Amino acid sequence: MKCRACRAGAVIELPRHNSALCRDCFLAYCRNQVSRAIDEHEMLRPADRVLVAVSGGKDSLALWDLLLDLGYHVDGLYIGLGISGYSEPSAGYARAFAQSRQARLVEVDLKGHYGFDVRSGAAADHRVPCSACGLSKRHIFDRAALEGGYDAVATGHNLDDEAAVLLGNVLRWDLEYMARQRPVLPATDGFPKKVKPLVRLAERETAAYCVLRGIDYQVDECPMAAGNRHLGYKEALGLIEERSPGTKAAFYAQFLERAAGPVAAAAGTNASTSLHPCPSCGAPTTSQLCAFCRLVERAGGDPKKRIPVSAG
């Protein structure tokens, strides 16, 4: 098997591009896909200070590496979720990467900082763990980016993630969720700008990128996510992709091109006028207290703690 670009020995097949690439051409392809995503959706300007949401998995470490190589000023923020046997090694991968690239990694430990971990917070707030986890991560990344003066939060959502979330939303025809599913969310109403520069790369491509770049990452799925619906949607799309390579990419790209507009129009504009700052933390909310501060209170912690990060 020869590299389609340079005829050297190929290390990876890309069925959806009807192609195979050698190590160097594959790494260039990854950088190119990220560059194209950033340009296509006007995600970042060259001088932007970016905060990467780092989990220690393949996607967030590949993203951090790629953004550094593309010349952006990027710090990482790792949130210790207190998931036994999973969070500790994940933090280790994040620290090792930061050290190897001499990049700045800020760590916030949920338990040490707010007094709860994902499991106890979920129980106290009567949520499933994935819901408490997502709420906490969104809140902390958003607040850290705003308080730290960053221009954008970058997350490692890849093509498989976005396609699976879109499929889940489409299966319920949840037009409001569909309308919000874009690769860039502009800074508005007290939220920082959020970007997903990996939307043109598949999951197996970010994994291969890490392997070929010698980046060690947390290979295991989060034990609390096992059997969740999102993984079921990924499996179903994987089955279709195998028969018809390119289906996932077309599903996501054509959604943005053809359907996102009509869907947003049908869903109506968001009632953003009813947002006000949470009296405890300042985050925008429609409730008396924001959902994260309610979670912290119910879990017996202190919601007023500030996150120790600044764009330096």
Place this chain on the structure above:
Amino acid sequence: MKCRACRAGAVIELPRHNSALCRDCFLAYCRNQVSRAIDEHEMLRPADRVLVAVSGGKDSLALWDLLLDLGYHVDGLYIGLGISGYSEPSAGYARAFAQSRQARLVEVDLKGHYGFDVRSGAAADHRVPCSACGLSKRHIFDRAALEGGYDAVATGHNLDDEAAVLLGNVLRWDLEYMARQRPVLPATDGFPKKVKPLVRLAERETAAYCVLRGIDYQVDECPMAAGNRHLGYKEALGLIEERSPGTKAAFYAQFLERAAGPVAAAAGTNASTSLHPCPSCGAPTTSQLCAFCRLVERAGGDPKKRIPVSAG
């Protein structure tokens, strides 16, 4: 396992209804679902003369049986497609059912009537077999209904079929196909009214209906359809349904309720004004000769033959 309705011994579980039913309550459930679909979508009026598209499979025979039991005047039309080892036994099941119910079955043999079978027609017209088959069946059912004076053509598309077609259209975001995917298509522009009364019944439910009613049917999938995309979409949805019973039904129902309108608006109105009658057969077409007559000509047959059916 007890029947949820009458506490007799249950014969079938219905996970999406969180229910299990005995034979009699299940048959009543099937009739009720068909009745509801017909009412909900204003498919048929009581005195309508209906032509059922009969393949000899579980769906079309269950549909014919259910419509007869609901009191409609229903004849069947079977098209002999000339698929070796498959068409002959299929016809046998259709004939046996018609005889058992003393119902009228009209048969059109593609080879005898038009001079080609699915395989040779597909080859002559440079189509895949499923495309030549679908084109021929749509044409013959439509013409037969119009020429025979029927009020509607009823087809056995079940919930699994409709959900799989919808998924295929959504994966490509083909808004025009999505806009046309409705359980009723009104009679317009030289097309008969078309209805799908089984849209509230899953595939395994129509199969169970036939078994419990003692209706023998063609169990095998068409050998020419093996590995086609539609079956892949069904498999993927089946995987999701297993984890989350009710997903398929919600996907289809919510599409009709929430998304079909905006999608139709975005797709724009059909350019039906450019349709004119095919000079050979009278069917509406946008081309010089309609696609079916072109197929017949290329296959060396006579497109002008009329279909021997009337609503009597």
